[in-house]
Amino acid sequence: MSAAAASPPPPAAAGEHLRFHLRGFLSPETCKELEFVHRSCGTAGYRPSVVSTSLPHLAATGCGHLLLPFVPVRERLRDAVESAFSCHFDLFIEFTGLISWCKGASIGWHSDDNKPYLRQRAFTAVCYLNDHGKDYKGGILQFQDGEPSFITPVAGDVVIYTADNSNTHCVDEVTEGERLTLTLWFTRDSAYDEDPKLLSFLSQTSLNYEPVHQSSYIPLPASDIMYWFAYDHSGFDVRCARVHILGFSFHSSIDEDNKSVAPAEDDPIELLGKPVRLGRGDDVFDKVFANGLHALQVSTYFHFLSSFSLQIMSIRLQ
Known part of the structure; x- marks a missing residue:
């Protein structure tokens, strides 16, 4: 199934563990384009053995032009989530990031809203950009209850689910290679909308450059510690x-x-x-x-x- 042909999931019935596995949502070309951005711009991540690339980081390091591949993907994902959970025109994107889990990375049972500062999260979308078994081993997403109980990553597939404890999950340890995903969190609270913050970053950085100059596309590294x-x-x-x-x-x-x-x-x-x-x-x-x-x-x-x-x-x- 091509990315353009991937149909939205049906609305979930009440009482279900609200999650969907959308196969072939992203094209191979899109996966590779996002992988390029991550491998050429990523920094040390928020957990041990994790590398991440956030959109504000791209803007702040003079790489605003590399945001372009994310624009259609983010909107398609928002449409898919709103369709699946019957909340049309109700969601804001709280976070968008490329995240790779390297050898030794794992996370135990948790929900994505399990901290006071994460309570605004309503839904999660995880887009797999490379293949389990071919590009890495381990790193299987498992859910504590309901079906599907686990997801074997295939490049282009997306899993979407509610961020609350009805979707408590874990990720097995990556034992070899690098597991690469595009991860988005969605919120109903406009105060956590990522877009205004991103536009502010761009207005202070990339948009200040004159595009006619070659230096417009020269990256500005973050601090070495990152x-x-x-x-x-x-x-x-x-x-x-x-x-x-x-x-x-x-x-x-x-x-x-x-x-x-x-x-x-x-x-x-x-x-x-x-x-x-x-x-x-x-x-x-x-x-x-x-x-x-x-x-x-x-x-x-x-x-x-x-x-x-x-x-x-x-x-x-x-």
């Missing part, structure tokens, strides 16, 4: 890790000889806020990036572009 991923009594910088996975390393931009040089002697984290080059093996490339986040975004973009081209070529050769 990229520090604590792991096993130590940790690492998310930007360094993402670049390393792509086969590159960061180097100072001030080396006179840009060939066959070792990484700069500077503090590697401090280096990421300055102009940098990328290297692979013993070679360091000529291109100078504005900062480490800029280098990560460009290298991630070309990685996704080449991967997509290979997929198209493979399909045509079949």
Whole structure:
């Protein structure tokens, strides 16, 4: 089923555990586009072994243009939730974020409104952007009561449910890989509407840039501590890790000889806020990036572009 053809769920009957599993809600292209945003912009998350990318973070770091893929998805999800729970034109989006659960991440039984500061949450939508078994192991969403009792993630699928204790749930530990989702919470209280806050962020950051200038799309990194991923009594910088996975390393931009040089002697984290080059093996490339986040975004973009081209070529050769 294509994303456009995914039909809204029927309204729930009274007394049911209010949850729905919508298959094929997001297209593979949309999943990949959102994955690109997350892998090139994410910061250390709100829980151990979690990486997150929120919309205010994108706006605050000069990446307002990367909000565009979220706009139609958010509206389609709101329509689906309002249709499922018969609350048309009644909901506001409280939070939108890309969240990846890495090896070791899990959460015990809880409801999504289980803290005093979360009482405004009425509904949850979790959109899976990659596949269980292929991209990661573990990370199964389980519900304490009712059906479906668990969800095996498939890219493009969405699960929506009420945020109260009728949908107490947990997520099994991720044992391998990285489980990636787009998560939204909805509220009936306009005081918690995410959109006015987001527009305020944009008016102070991205919208102040002149779009004719190339620098309009140069990211402005957040504080280094936001990229520090604590792991096993130590940790690492998310930007360094993402670049390393792509086969590159960061180097100072001030080396006179840009060939066959070792990484700069500077503090590697401090280096990421300055102009940098990328290297692979013993070679360091000529291109100078504005900062480490800029280098990560460009290298991630070309990685996704080449991967997509290979997929198209493979399909045509079949």
